[in-house]
Amino acid sequence: MEQQVKSYLALLEKEIARHNYGRQPASLYEPIRYLMGLGGKRLRPMLTLLSYSLYKSDVKSILPYAAAVEVFHNFTLMHDDIMDKAPLRRGHATVHEKWNTNTAILSGDVMLIKAYEMFMGLEPAVLKTVLRAFNQCAAEVCEGQQWDMEFETSPTVTEAAYIQMIRLKTAVLLGFGLELGAILADAPEQDRKALRAFGTSIGIGFQLKDDLLDAYADPKKFGKQVGGDIIANKKTFLLIKAQEQAKGKQKKELQAWLEATRFSKKEKVTAVKAIYDDLSIPTLTEKKINSFFTKGFNQLEKLSVAAAAKDTLRGYTQALIERQS
Structure with missing residues (x-):
């Protein structure tokens, strides 16, 4: 089990590092590479690979789609950190602290767009099924964040x-x-x-x-x-x-x-x-x-x-x- 997880984690890190996300203006894309490079457990894409491996063995074929889940997760973190006024993320300065709030908002927006783009390699019928599930999940994450903020004053x-x-x-x-x-x-x-x-x-x-x-x-x-x-x-x-x-x-x-x-x-x-x-x-x-x-x-x-x-x-x-x- 441990060896399989280590192997999948190495594949995920390589896939995540492979993406450039964009080039110009550098101030828009560098924060994305910075946040994605801070590591973490990669829990969500790991679960995607482990779930897939229950049925098929060619996990390398789905790495871009597992990575899309991690890009979306980090988009939520970038915006959450702004709302929470958090100074640190994984022991390093948050994007809005290292750059500024407006940059963090825009870089987060691009991350959401890139997550969708990363799904575009799917066959049309599969893409429709994936996006329907993803859209529901993404909206619910935003609903949860709004409830969390409302609870602060309740x-x-x-x-x-x-x-x-x-x-x-x-x-x-x-x-x-x-x-x-x-x-x-x-x-x-x-x-x-x-x-x-x-x-x-x-x-x-x-x-x-x-x-x-x-x-x-x-x-x-x-x-x-x-x-x-x-x-x-x-x-x-x-x-x-x-x-x-x-x-x-x-x-x-x-x-x-x-x-x-x-x-x-x-x-x-x-x-x-x-x-x-x-x-x-x-x-x-x-x-x-x-x-x-x-x-x-x-x-x-x-x-x-x-x-x-x-x-x-x-x-x-x-x-x-x-x-x-």
Whole structure:
């Protein structure tokens, strides 16, 4: 499994590096090459290749289409970073910081166009199917981002609303990546649906795990400030459940920290985590995470391929689930 994943990752990096995206003006295209060159897990295109490999072995033939998924993902990151006023991406300056906001907007726009262009090598009938699924996914990602921004000014957010937001903003693109591999392999319709559902469920689980790690990860492994969501009053699953369950003194204390404008970051993180611990929020979150992972893996049982064929996809996903950073 590990060797296959390494091999696919090398193919993806070579494919991504092959694309120039455009030449002039250099200030429009250099930011794209910069962001695409920053690396990352390449999770979404990897899922496309692993999904395709369930049915066919010539994964090299679909590399441009898997790379298109990564270009679209990075387009969303470039624009998200502007909206979040984020200074860093993967440990390097974000595009709007390194260049400027207007350039980041336009470069992101071109990335979206290039993602569509990269699909144009498909046969017309397949292209129509791919674009129909891609268009739905792309619109949903934008819907999710809008909900996320609206949640910033909402006094409270329900668990159901939050799950729906992360489904749209994060999870549906994993689902599309897997469905794309199945479409390109001419897999049965029921397999396409099952793979999309698998990706969507594990995508929700991954985001919930990120929520938990942000508060409870080992700082030495996490690679960024632990408790950043708490400091920023970000409405994560943990905070939403704490607001639902806190009573009396705990509720007043939690609200006081949410309303505080001047505070010690370390003190706030410690105090809010103490409330989470008293309410068993970490255990509750783990239970919710596992429910989505279980739901996702149950979808794999519906696939019309031999059990052994699913081992690499299952193993790759399981390794991501078990990460601690």
